[in-house]
Amino acid sequence: MRRLDDFVPADHPLRRIRVMVNEALAKMDELFSRMYEADIKGGRPSIAPEKLLRAMLLQILFSIRSERQLMEQTQYNMLFRWFIGLAMDDAVWVPTVFSKNRQRLIEHDAVVAFFNEVLETAENKDWLSGEHFSVDGTLIQAWAGHKSFVSKDGDDDAGGGGDFKGQRRSNETHESKTDPDSRLYRKGKTASELRYMGHTLTDNRHGLVVNAMVTQADGFAEREAAKAMIWDARQATASADAEVTLGADKGYDAAEFIEALHRMKVTPHVAQNKSGRRSAVADEIAQSEGYAISQRKRKLIEQGFGWAKFVGPIRQVMVRGIKKVDQLFVLTMAAYNLVRMRTLAEVRPLPA
Template identity: 80%
Template sequence: MRGADTFTESLFSLRKLDDFVPKSHPLRSIRVMANEALAKMDRLFAGMYEAHTKGGRPSIAPEKLLRAMLIQILYSVRSERQLMEQVQYNLLFRWFIGLAMDDEVWVPTVFTKNRERLIKHHAIVEFFNEVVALAEKKDLLSGEHFSVDGTLIQAWAGHKSFVRKDGGDQDNDGGSAGDFKGSKRSNETHQSKTDPDARLYRKGKTASELRYMGHTLTDNRHGLVVNARVTYADGHAEREAAKIMINDARQAVQDASAEITLGADKGYDAQEFIEACHEMKVTPHVAQNTSGRRSAVADSIASSVGYAISQQKRKLIEQGFGWAKTVGRMRQAMVRGLKKVDQMFVLNMAAYNLVRLRSLAQIRPS
């Protein structure tokens, strides 16, 4: 018998949001881990709002705000306005964030303003650190063998915004700001009006674009990201960021005699970088660059078994970059300014780690 095309709603419903989420849904374990990390940040959250305890409307709970930012990354939602629209009708999003069915959805501008507070108080970095601590608690990190690499992030600014710093309307060769073809431009003489922190940069065969550079340090056991940061884009940024990150990892190792190794590609095969690694008591498992030059990496290191393993493991770092640029939409930053781009990149790496932790839990259940 043909069913009738009718729509009838019940006046009341006894079902909870949790009833609508399948027991095997991947977000369940991710939410548990995220909440465990957020619970460790209670003191930080209290300090963020202690100056606003008297009067005024209550702000968005920072835990809900961070979960909303995570869901935006995990489901590739391109803007806060679109995120708020989807939260309005998406029960899965409401459940993950912690909003009841009858709770009002935030205005996009209010959401963005509260996000700025998280960035100001380094809450995103703290969340990333707590996620890394979860991985360490689960014994998923070696703590001694690492890989490092960098990737380009396109700034949210166009070529036409890249104008002379002195305010001149024309370049030296007569080209106007609107017609830059054939004109000579550099970061020394020009700056973006849209995003002053962005730098004109090219790498390899890529075209010159306004960019930032993202860097990660991964643990070789499972490819989990243990350090992440964004810097200005220039030819020395990768090695300088690598030295900072591996030094932090070296300091975190309690056993000073433990061998710390660092895998990297040929771009890190520079004498000053290799020497810096040795000074930090880090064995540089850097790919040897022998194209018309002598490698700075000793042959005794390159011929070791550990070196071969590091060269194999270091390729895992590309998975994090690929995930952040496709799922997390970090191919082009949707925020402006070094600090904001850095925070969004770090949050992407935290989200990537949560996804990896869920996958690893299925492989080796506790």
């Protein structure tokens, strides 16, 4: 009798990814046991969390926009069944049950745990420097439109038909009815849209994402998220005396942020902003060799954002609420790491 594994080519790119995914999931048995116990006590219909995570990864890797489409493809796609761990004759889940089970992963921080286990695999293979990082943020369009952005006190004209010309609207006085966690925000030359902000911290050795988080969109979110993420990275370094550096673009060149980095014993390799002002980054730092390297390496972070929006679902998320958006963003960055790690594993040294 033939198995599903027999139908998957030996050199298929998903094979190496599946090995790394299985290694990460195997370390999460204790967490999964607690989730099973909670489901039994609550009498809820349950999907095995490890299969749920594999299915969610497929949705990201293959740019599948909806859970209904994912369930439909899993019904007939042998590659999907093999990756998830379903047999040929196993029933596929109902989309609504699949959606409810995603919420269970949030309640148990399972996606964060999975992200960390994937990162540990990278660390064990010496793909991380652990000392030199880059940070940046990106805008995420919310699954909510302008017509949902109405006055908090209910004074909006019900017959306005969505014509807001001449009206003053702000996050202080208005909120979205469909996604109250989103915020009306614009950056640079972009139009004002209901958005979130996604933030990543990458390791400079190979551009792998070592931390990811979503915040509400405002003018301070990028620097506040950067401080939180680099503090976690600083705490994880083996030696308190190790030099930790952080590369970033000109938007992070603010005196308060640079001072915070110095207090954390992090060297600010932030691009100097001298447009009509004095940079908060000292010239002796900006003239160092390490600074120049960080400025080149920090551009790797854009590859993660580009992948997350072109292949992944982050350009405009189809979930609502900051917890669900954060879950999707973190899992997308875990998927991005897996793709990069697969490539790193295939690299062979050139002959002497």
